[in-house]
Amino acid sequence: MPNTYAWPDAQGRFGPYGGQFVAETLMPLIHELDAAYAAAKADPSFQAELDGFLTHYVGRESPLYFAERLTKHFGGANIWLKREDLNHTGAHKINNCMGQILLARRMGKTRIIAETGAGQHGVASATVAARFGLPCTVYMGAVDVERQQPNVFRMRLLGTEVFPVTAGAATLKDAMNEAMRDWVTNVADTYYIIGTAAGPHPYPAMVRDFQSVIGKEIKVQSRAQMGKLPEAVVACIGGGSNAIGAFHPFIEDEGVRLIGVEAAGYGLDTPDHAASLKGGRPGVLHGNRTYLLQDDDGNIVEGHSISAGLDYPGIGPEHAWLHDIGRAEYRSATDAEALEAFQLCSKLEGIIPALEPSHALARTGEVAREVGKGGDVVLLMSGRGDKDIFQVAKHLGVEL
Amino acid sequence: MTTARIDARFKALKAQGRAAFVPYVMGGDPSREEALAILKGLPAAGADIIELGFPFSDPMAEGPPIQKAAIRGLAAGFGLRSTMDLAREFRKQDDATPIILMGYLNPIESLGYDAFADYAAASGVDGLIVVDCPPEEAAPLVEALDKVSISLIRLATPTSDDARLKIVVQGTSGFVYYVAVAGVTGVKEADADVVAPAVARVRAASGLPVAVGFGIKTPERAAAIARVADAVVVGSALVEEVAAAVAANEPAAPRVLAKVKLLSDAVRSVASASVTETV
Missing domain, CATH: 3.40.50.1100 (Rossmann fold)
Known part of the structure; x- marks a missing residue:
């Protein structure tokens, strides 16, 4: 075991894992996000703002x-x-959503999208979107919409549009596919809040940091x-x-x-x-x-x-x-x-x-x-x- | 052959002063027999190059028409290898029309890059487009493809600025695929006036022919794009013909090939200013 653990590397890899396997249309956006996150991470005022919201809003x-x-x-x-x-x-999901929406604001993005499975990340995304007054669309598998009705209602109360995804088995991975399709279509104004420590670099490292x-x-x-x-x-x-x-x-x-x-x-x-x-x-x-x-x-x-x-x-x-x-x-x-x-x-x-x-x-x-x-x-x-x-x-x- | 087949085809078209028509069809859609009938009929219907999609469970860059085509292909038991087997069948009758295999990385990873490259070369495949494999991640795949002279066709998009374009076209061969709209296949419409300067930019950066796809559905639009590009790709509009045939319980090949004829006639009816400009 190395006593200094410094993953991911510059290419966003953890050993052979990770990386940036997305459509070419998204590559410039991923690079922009990577640079914006690196700048935010190095900026004490960003961390101070996040800490303030974690204390007084998240609890x-x-x-x-x-x-x-x-x-x-x-x-x-x-x-x-x-x-x-x-x-x-x-749930823990809000730790990440709070970090990412502050980053989205810093980047001047005006629209939020997210995917959700159980609905916890969807609710957390809808919550921070409401708090900062940004329109939000959450993609959710139609099967999950059915089995997580209370969270669907919560998101709608928070002013978020919940989009039931019927492709594939209509669960989390299909919701993620659909969110990627939205992102590739709305490249100029949209910020995609990925809910788990996966996706193209810098998401796995960024979500990890926020969590x-x-x-x-x-x-x-x-x-x-x-x-x-x-x-x-x-x-x-x-x-x-x-x-x-x-x-x-x-x-x-x-x-x-x-x-x-x-x-x-x-x-x-x-x-x-x-x-x-x-x-x-x-x-x-x-x-x-x-x-x-x-x-x-x-x-x-x-x-x-x-x-x-x-x-x-x-x-x-x-x-x-x-x-x-x-x-x-x-x-x-x-x-x-x-x-x-x-x-x-x-x-x-x-x-x-x-x-x-x-x-x-x-x-x-x-x-x-x-x-x-x-x-x-x-x-x-x-x-x-x-x-x-x-x-x-x-x-x-x-x-x- | 392989990369050479692509180069030869573009050279011949340049002599004719027109753009290529490139239909996209999905392996196994809606069945092995029908997909093979479509494939074999494409050159006579006016296809200059063929894009052959292989079904994948999670086609993230596709709109509903090609998503549904993938589902039909999967339901017919098709995947990467069976799609390459179709190409091999096709090669028995046609040794000149380039075949570009198109799809997503995971089935290729699953097979292994070297095994894939060997299988593709033996099947008469000339080029490969992998939607979710940007240049940053492509080196090991390129190495495997280079051994068998198959081109990894790169994608340029409306989000590619000059700096990005340099990275995209580095070490590429065959042609460059310009994604005409930011979005998924078959939804937004491509605008020739917007596409023209982008194509010129990609051509200048790469020194290669530029094919344009995403958002081209009608003969009129195909003709408009043919005036400014070296190749015109149509996919969603063709797989929708398959869907319509399946819904009507009719054979798919006649409908698809009729549509290919309509589109390729439109492309052939116009001179491509761009082709003649290319050095």
């Missing part, structure tokens, strides 16, 4: 909460929840509350923005295990899962090279997960790299395991988690036992579960 910092009853239940290391579910809009506020806070809070760093940080992975935000500040802290949990759907031995690392292979989609679910001809295969937010056939390129170099470990949890963890956390801690972090929670017990009593494990509670209650009720056979 940061989020607590690091000792989950006493989960700890007792699992009988291993102390379990701590990093409460991103308490952010404004109820790294999570890991930086965990570090400070751990020292204050545990008197040391945790032995492990566990987070769920779809595209992996919450996980990379939590992991990145710890990469050079070799004593901290970083554990990502992919969605195994009905099981990795079935075709119906969304585990790109465990069940996919490297390829190129949506502007970057990374692990993808694909068939023998290189066509992208639809992922499946009970969680619309993890239902993506790819993964951020930095996770692909951390996987290959062994700095992070990747496991998976099935729909059934996530549902069980969802209920467990609700009953034991009085916290209804989103289905996405329920996947991470499903592996947290075993991680806590591996670490052992006296150790500390941080679980990234990336979002709250209000949006999922209809879906969960349906799976539990309850009529609402």
Whole structure:
């Protein structure tokens, strides 16, 4: 393990992953974005403005909460929840949206587009667009529009146009295709807020940077509350923005295990899962090279997960790299395991988690036992579960 | 052959003082037999160069007509290799019309660059357009293609300024494809008055013939573009004929080839000032 980790390189690559695989029409825009982000990153007034909004609008910092009853239940290391579910809009997504909309304003862009799966990133994008008075269009797979009605209504309340995408399997990847088509058509005025740490460079690095506020806070809070760093940080992975935000500040802290949990759907031995690392292979989609679910001809295969937010056939390129170099470990949890963890956390801690972090929670017990009593494990509670209650009720056979 | 086939075709057209007509069709759309019938009929219907698309699950730069063509191709069991097999069949009857394979990078990555290049060369493919592989990412693919003399055709767009154009045309061969509108295929209309100076700029930067595509649907527009460009590409309007044939439960080839004839006649009816200007 190198003790200085400086990815991505100048070409936006994390080892062989990442890069800028987009249509030529978009290349000048990507370069413009790269330069604008580099300038903003180096400008203390940009960071100060962002910090102000994170404190007073998003409600940061989020607590690091000792989950006493989960700890007792699992009988291993102390379990701590990093409460991103308490952010404004109820998930970690707003950290990134706030950073990107401030950048969009700096660049003089006047229209916002975004893609969304579960609707959390769509809601966060709609929220910041409303806050800054910019028109916003969110692309969302028609299937997701159906299973995430509360978030669709939220976005519309916020003044955003929600565009149901019927192409392909009508889920997150198809929404991303459609957002790319919008961007390539409206090159002059439009800023595309990508919601996960994927896409063409600089998105994976930029989204990671904006989400790294999570890991930086965990570090400070751990020292204050545990008197040391945790032995492990566990987070769920779809595209992996919450996980990379939590992991990145710890990469050079070799004593901290970083554990990502992919969605195994009905099981990795079935075709119906969304585990790109465990069940996919490297390829190129949506502007970057990374692990993808694909068939023998290189066509992208639809992922499946009970969680619309993890239902993506790819993964951020930095996770692909951390996987290959062994700095992070990747496991998976099935729909059934996530549902069980969802209920467990609700009953034991009085916290209804989103289905996405329920996947991470499903592996947290075993991680806590591996670490052992006296150790500390941080679980990234990336979002709250209000949006999922209809879906969960349906799976539990309850009529609402 | 390969790059040489493209050069020979443009040289012959220059002698005739006209632009090339380049139809785009999708492999396996709507079936192997029909797609092969269309392909084999194209030269007689007036195609000077053929763009042969291979179906991909996530065609990000395409509008609805070509998205649907890809879905029909996939439903017919087609992919990259089966599309190249069609080219190989075509080559049994035609050894002069250049074939440009067009699509997205992942199926090529999946096959492997060297294996792909060998398969493409053996199938009589002359050039390749990969929508999501800009020059920054193209070096390993170019290396594989160079070994078999297949041209990687580069794309210039309305967003390409002079500095970008230099990067785009570096080390390229065959021709340059000018994307006439910022957008996806088959939606906006290309304006010849706007395209003319852009084509001149691309031609000056590359020293190569310039083909224009995206947003050309009618014979009138094809003729207008033919006056200012070295080649005119029509895709969406042709795959829409396939869609209409499928909807009407009719054979697709006659409809598509009739449309090709209409468009190529329009292109042939005008002299291309630009072609004669090219050094």
